[in-house]
Amino acid sequence: MPAPPRLLVDGVADAALSPLDRGLAYGDGLFETIRFVDGRAPLWPRHMQRLRESCTRLRLPAPDETLLAREAAVVSDGMADAVVRITLTRGLGERGYAMPAAPQPTRIVAAFPAPVLMPESYRDGVHLRLCELRLAEQPLLAGIKHLNRLEQVLARAEWDDPSIADGLLLDGAGRVISSTMANLFAVIGGVLVTPSLDRCGVAGVARAEVLAAREVQVRELALDELLHASEWFLSSSVRGIVPVRSMAGTVYVPGPVTRVLQAHWRGLGFPMELS
Known part of the structure; x- marks a missing residue:
């Protein structure tokens, strides 16, 4: 069995995602899948640029990129070759498609072993x-x-x-x-x-x-x-x-x-x- 991913939800280790989260209910959010090698992500700036631009298009508050970098380092610590997935949702909201007036995004940062390609x-x-x-x-x-x-x-x-x-x-x-x-x-x-x-x-x-x-x-x-x-x-x-x-x-x-x-x-x- 593969090892479970290391996971932070809004900075909390192994926290659960609310079933009322709009990411789960409507797919209302974004994600980035980032390769880390020996603790370094060579394409990090490009991932952050796309995340910022995507947040603008979806009218999502942009996350704190320094915080994301810290959390990515925490979940991938000790992994020589890792894939870090950063998921950003619009957070909790009432039933219905209307966006919350003041969204509080949910931030999920998880690390997985990088896939092996022969x-x-x-x-x-x-x-x-x-x-x-x-x-x-x-x-x-x-x-x-x-x-x-x-x-x-x-x-x-x-x-x-x-x-x-x-x-x-x-x-x-x-x-x-x-x-x-x-x-x-x-x-x-x-x-x-x-x-x-x-x-x-x-x-x-x-x-x-x-x-x-x-x-x-x-x-x-x-x-x-x-x-x-x-x-x-x-x-x-x-x-x-x-x-x-x-x-x-x-x-x-x-x-x-x-x-x-x-x-x-x-x-x-x-x-x-x-x-």
């Missing part, structure tokens, strides 16, 4: 499948990491083959958006491309790091274009830069752009073994 996944890539589920468009929520992940839950339920690492998600018009748990980039005609996320999808912090490190074309991406890419990879703040090895019967080989960005990821301080 060296061959980074070296050779992973296998993907195309999901039947299509993402709904909601521009107001597009890009942010809100608590409602039912689309991803249902998409992930479409397969139980352990050889499939992830599923590709399209929107209702058939445009490529992401995988169930990562953003994606593809080299098409020598140009690095990533899907636009102005209608749906999550704008990950690893995606933001790639956009800052390389010249990238952000645009609508058709499935046929993606399947004919010379190389493509997934980006995730937890797993890093992971090449795609196969999709829909097509086999790919990790290319030079993928390798450069893997090296960039290691340079940030994240482990990534290729052998």
Whole structure:
């Protein structure tokens, strides 16, 4: 049995969440999933930037980032490689969708052991499948990491083959958006491309790091274009830069752009073994 997560609710160890919390009742809140290595979170500033911007869009009071950093350090203390999840909800409220006039957000900070990805996944890539589920468009929520992940839950339920690492998600018009748990980039005609996320999808912090490190074309991406890419990879703040090895019967080989960005990821301080 895996060890239970270390958990703080509003700074209290192992405290319970109220069943009246709006995060539980309505998915009314946000979360960040942050990789810590030897007590350090290289992408912490990007996570905090997204959290601030997301709070503004959801009309949530922004949390004290210094307090979050302290609590993240407490729950991850002694863990060489950890994933810290920070969840922020609108807190308690009366029944109904109306926002509380003076919300008192609930703050949950928990630490888990980082997932283990085999060296061959980074070296050779992973296998993907195309999901039947299509993402709904909601521009107001597009890009942010809100608590409602039912689309991803249902998409992930479409397969139980352990050889499939992830599923590709399209929107209702058939445009490529992401995988169930990562953003994606593809080299098409020598140009690095990533899907636009102005209608749906999550704008990950690893995606933001790639956009800052390389010249990238952000645009609508058709499935046929993606399947004919010379190389493509997934980006995730937890797993890093992971090449795609196969999709829909097509086999790919990790290319030079993928390798450069893997090296960039290691340079940030994240482990990534290729052998």
